[in-house]
Amino acid sequence: MHKQIAEKFKELMTSQRQWRAEVLTLMCLVSLCVISSEEGVAQPPQFAPPVESPEIAEDGQVTFRIRAANADAVRLASSDIPNIGRGVEMKKSGEGVWEATVGPVPSGAYRYRFDLDGVAVNDPVNNLTSESNSSASSLLVVPGSSWMDVLDIEHGSVAEVTYTSSSLGRSRRMHVYTPPGYERGSDDQFPVFYLLHGATDSDDSWTSVGRASFILDNLIASGHAAPMIVVMPNGHTGRFQFGRDGLRMDEFTKDFEDDIVPFVESHYRVKSGPDNRAIAGLSMGGAQTLNIAIRNLEGYGYVGVFSSGVFGIANQRPGQDSGPSWEEQYLEALDNASAKESLQLVWFATGKEDFLLETSRATVAMLKKHDFDVIYEETDGGHVWKNWREYLHTFAQNLFRENDNPVNLDGDSAE
Template identity: 55%
Template sequence: MKIVRWIGIGWVAWTIGWIEVNAQPVAAPSPEVSSERQITFRVFAPKADTARLTSSDLPGLGFAGVGMTKNERGVWEVKIGPVPAGAYRYAFNVDGTIVLDSNNPNVSPTNDSVFSLVEVPGSELFDRREGTPQGAVARVDYYSQTLKRFRRMHVYTPPDYDTSRERTYPVLYLLHGATDCDASWSTVGRAGVILDNLIASGRAEPMIVVMPHGHTGPFRFGASPEENAFERQMEEFSQEFTREIIPLIETRYRVIADRAHRALAGLSMGGYQTLLIGIDHLGEFGYLGIFSSGIFGIAGGFGADAPSDQWEKARKAVLDDANLKKGLKLVWFAIGKEDFLLKTSRATVTMLQRHGFEVISKETEGGHTWLNWRDNLAEFAPLLFKP
């Protein structure tokens, strides 16, 4: 009997200890979004000395993020906002370690990491709406002969794609930025929701949107000029895109495979790739969209101490070819006035105009953020493929 009693007491003590160490508090929901678009974040870390909310998307946080306050139950909390409607990546810095929000199953991958994702309603274009037909975003895996390994992309198909089996569609190839991946446009970028709402309202034509992975290897800022890693990756992606991705899409999906029904657009690094691929293969695209980008180095920066015209000189014959311009329906630039690539964008627009391109260029408020890029897509997509 004593043995049984001691075993029972030991089991109870172990159980209490496990609960004290491992149990989450009952009331620690995170994130909570109020009707005023304020967001409350919480993380359970009773033994931590510090905790901070970090985000590259949430306005006003800055690089270091914002400090959180711990209550008597060991729950750290901070409230921010109001913030504009949209989607935002975030994480917690707990005693110097970056952790995700374990109370939130919504995440958004980047090119080498993953972040928690919070959606703030209140937008006509970014919110899912009851009664609005919804398309589908599918993960597509394929083997790249160019890179000799399996790769991934995401593809949006419009709401009627599966029911109108004889219909063919135009296609928009939509490229991500340097710190992102093929899932970014459909998570934090809300591309599928934006297209659903635009198509339902009649503002955009039903289209397929292809979101490939634009990195061909590990990406790091500040690579030495001798390595030339960035340009090598850009060339590798350009080859994969034209030799494999476009043929795969035009074989697997019901797309209209001609220039008038093929558009290419991207943000930041993806905008540079849009110019690289779009100009080098100008006869294959009817629409080009460049968000927060341009020809890197054309106005200095990105390893260039002074403006560089090498890109322009290497493509002078194409840039001056009037026949290639005839089928080009739209060249569209957009950038925020606080964007660090503003001079790059302006210099690129001037260069293209110097070679006879008709360019639409607009400058908005804001900087190099998804707050602008979602708006850019919502404005660019209705300009495509009109009868």
């Protein structure tokens, strides 16, 4: 009797659970009907069509666009793009898209940003960027150059390398280019080229807006440059701002000599000796190059200074009481004839419109006074990346090669 009661109770509970499941299913169906009805819930959002920016036309005209429906005024800003001055007003088209067309823009790499009602922003649909010392900008790359485009050749590699600076007591970053095939080798050694950036830039700049890796790839592939390792360190030891804290040149020099060079020589297959070591830099990096190379002339066979020189040399006056001049500080090294014997090339280049033109001229004159054999070239243009890329392209062709007539900026051998 008890067994029959238990089975009946179990049957009743099962039936009740099935009934509850049916009710829940019905409720879900009703909910779905309500959700799908036109009067119930807001319709899915309407997605605006994608914006293309930058758009490069065959004739070199470049159109920039940004969707900013609520903005009152938008400008295109760039210190690199030719002939746009302080910027270009963008016009609002349909669906809240602002656009501006400039050009034709010559082949090369250019930093740019948008100014939205006084706020600087990068191009949200362009993933190419270039870092400076304190920020990053969007990057426009206009093709058409045989020596800095990405060609169908074997390419080298660029690594972001972190090292510990004992002199500064913290971790630091640099970029290192290794030539094509470096990873496949085990015994091959290569010469090393230390390439320094300018005051507003960072260790990323030479490989982004500077196109250094592609310039080297193309030169090596064509046989116009020797395979080499290129080290691009961070030339700032702190956040740089004009008029504050200066350039901290001595701090960087110590970091370079005590930490960067030893790290490179212990982590990469680099050849030793001045015949296999070069150094060059632009603007601030050019001044750092002189500080490093002159005090260690036996260590470098090739020295390049782009749009730079000894800062302040053009404004020095006889009898000026401001402490020893740069020339006086390095007088012993400047007059050390035996130390100069390892120098194979001292190369300067500056634009005729560059604000450091007189600094370059005065520095070259000072070095020649101390019997340095200096090659000096002046080009069109000012303090711009267009010139620095061309200077790198020329300087690199003269490195680590037996060449009595160095290649000049026209591509010919300098007599």
